[in-house]
Amino acid sequence: MDAQELLEAAKTHTGLSQSGLAAALGLRQPTLSQWNAGKAELSDETYIKLAKLAGVDPTEVIIEKHMRKAGPEGRKVWATLAKALPKSAMLGLGMVLLLPAPQSHANTLTPYITVEGKVLIM
Known part of the structure; x- marks a missing residue:
C-alpha cells in the first residue's frame, strides 16, 4: 500500500476529511497535502x-x-522480513491463546482523540 492509498484508506475508515485527518495525526494540512502529492515524507511514527x-x-x-x-x-532484506512476519505473527498469536484470560479490563485506559466530532481510538 503506497502513501496515497494509505491516506485514502484512513479517510475512508475514519470518515474524516484530509484536514481532519491531519489534525488527528498532529500535522498541518499542507504537510499532509505535500505528502499526498509525493513531495514530502512522513516519519515512521x-x-x-x-x-x-x-x-x-x-x-x-x-x-x-x-x-x-x-x-x-x-529490498531483499525487507522482503525477507515481510515473508518472516506471518510466521512470527502466528507464533505470537499462539502464545496469546495459551495465556490465561485477564480477570478484568476495568482499569484499562484506551487513548483517544476527538476530531471533527468523531472519537478516534489510537
Whole structure:
C-alpha cells in the first residue's frame, strides 16, 4: 500500500476529511497535502498512526515503506522480513491463546482523540 492509498484508506475508515485527518495525526494540512502529492515524507511514527487510523497493520506499512525506499540489497532484506512476519505473527498469536484470560479490563485506559466530532481510538 503506497502513501496515497494509505491516506485514502484512513479517510475512508475514519470518515474524516484530509484536514481532519491531519489534525488527528498532529500535522498541518499542507504537510499532509505535500505528502499526498509525493513531495514530502512522513516519519515512521506518523505512518504508524496513519495505519492505525486506516485499520491496517502498522508493521506491514513500515516494511512496505522501507522496501520502496531501499536499494536492491535493502529490498531483499525487507522482503525477507515481510515473508518472516506471518510466521512470527502466528507464533505470537499462539502464545496469546495459551495465556490465561485477564480477570478484568476495568482499569484499562484506551487513548483517544476527538476530531471533527468523531472519537478516534489510537
